[in-house]
Amino acid sequence: MTTGVRFGERKRAYEELRARAARIATGLADLGVGSGDRVAVMLRNEPAFLEVTEAAQLLGALPVPVNWHWRGEELAHLFGDSGAKVVFAHTDLVPKVEEVLPEDVGLVEVRVPDEVTAAYGLPPNGVTRRHPTLEALIESNEPWREPAAQAPPSVIYTSGTTGRPKGVRRKPHSPEDTVKMAMGILEVFGLSPEMRTLVPAPLYHSAPNVHALLASRLGIDLTIMPKFDPEGLLRTIERNRIEHIQMVPTMFIRLLRLPEKVRKSYDLSSLKAVVHAAAPCPVDVKQAMIDWWGPILREYYGGTETGIITASDSQQWLAHPGTVGRAVWDCDVKILDSEGRELPAGQVGEVYLKPPSFWPDFTYIGDDAKRRGIERDGYLTVGDMGYLTEDGYLFLCDRAGDMVISGGVNIYPAEIEAHLLKLEGVQDAAVFGIPDAEMGEALAAHIVADPAAGLTAERVREHVRAGMAGYKVPKVVVFEQSLPREETGKLFKRKLRDPYWAGAGRRI
Structure with missing residues (x-):
């Protein structure tokens, strides 16, 4: 069986993927990328993500995957903090990259594949023609012929659930440890x-x-x-x-x-x-x-x-x-x-x-x-x-940082969230601490519910009261259309919690 990357109805054999990566590496070298430099990859899931990553690693450059949901200051922070020399971005993301990209950083456009366009309901698009494109980089360059550098690991930026994301840069490790890790x-x-x-x-x-x-x-x-x-x-x-x-x-x-x-x-x-x-x-x-x-x-x-x-x-x-x-x-x-x-x-x-x-x-x-x-x-x-x-x-x-201290008692919201998900009609839940003059902190629950379930705040409290200690019953219940989650399920509670604590002082 010829192995490779399957994407929708397509399959790209690894031999083809590596051949394309080698040509991208030559293009990156022409753009001034070398060992130790950073290459930002602002792409949704598709084979090009792997090709660009491998191309950077052939040069000894560090790939920096970018959360493509970010915009404005979030992107400006990442591009500046990482020191990215070149950014690869899907065409529809190019305008928000252009808004914050430093003048000395290169930008390469990647046409959005039809599978991604369909999955996200995006309008059909070509390219802006304001920047070099990935396909042009592949077509106009010979494969990189130098010996492959030891592939450095990607620089992953933490999700920033409690503050600005930090880039995790791992130190070089031996080929023996690389094998053990794999x-x-x-x-x-x-x-x-x-x-x-x-x-x-x-x-x-x-x-x-x-x-x-x-x-x-x-x-x-x-x-x-x-x-x-x-x-x-x-x-x-x-x-x-x-x-x-x-x-x-x-x-x-x-x-x-x-x-x-x-x-x-x-x-x-x-x-x-x-x-x-x-x-x-x-x-x-x-x-x-x-x-x-x-x-x-x-x-x-x-x-x-x-x-x-x-x-x-x-x-x-x-x-x-x-x-x-x-x-x-x-x-x-x-x-x-x-x-x-x-x-x-x-x-x-x-x-x-x-x-x-x-x-x-x-x-x-x-x-x-x-x-x-x-x-x-x-x-x-x-x-x-x-x-x-x-x-x-x-x-x-x-x-x-999510633990709540109410009246001197430690409360762990995760167990309350798990209990709320057992209530019929509850589709998602976030529980966190809010200021309380008497207890120091009280509990708030923000919930996504099926409208057909007809849930009320009191029904939510009754459910918690029936299965958990009384001090775990939320004082405030708010129904939301959605909660601010990453696609991995990580919840940005600070976006819900910060408005309650504005002007009241924060415990974390």
């Missing part, structure tokens, strides 16, 4: 080179980016979805006989909302492993997915900064419902209090992680102080609260 990821993912794998999440995020690039590098047959669509995912699994997928819990929730008739109408028997991470998965949601797809779900936990730290398969999760697994390889997990003291099993504190020995160290671009600030004795925190069981299984409670 083999370790395959092990946790449940992925082998002969399988057919699918990436439905945005390639500008860390996990999908690593997944797709690793598959490409190892020649694993890869399908990329232009945009996640629940029924479209099922259709793709059946059509391409997909054996492996990396997903996020939000996708599970949307899949489970499909009518049972639709869910049963697709042949999913090819699936062998489904791995998920990126956000907490409610216990009932994961149980429902295992009931549907079988005990093929795997989960891992870590961060862009740390790599994979813990993992569990379905059997381990069923024995410890809600866990994100236990430490793998030579990793370790500690739970520390605010003074840095290690807490015993069962006690909640901030989660600190010891990365695997083969995972490259990193710094935040332009912020070494922040990098030092998240470390204690070789252990790093990505800002989560949780606890360990006696046998080493890690359970997450919430983000440290």
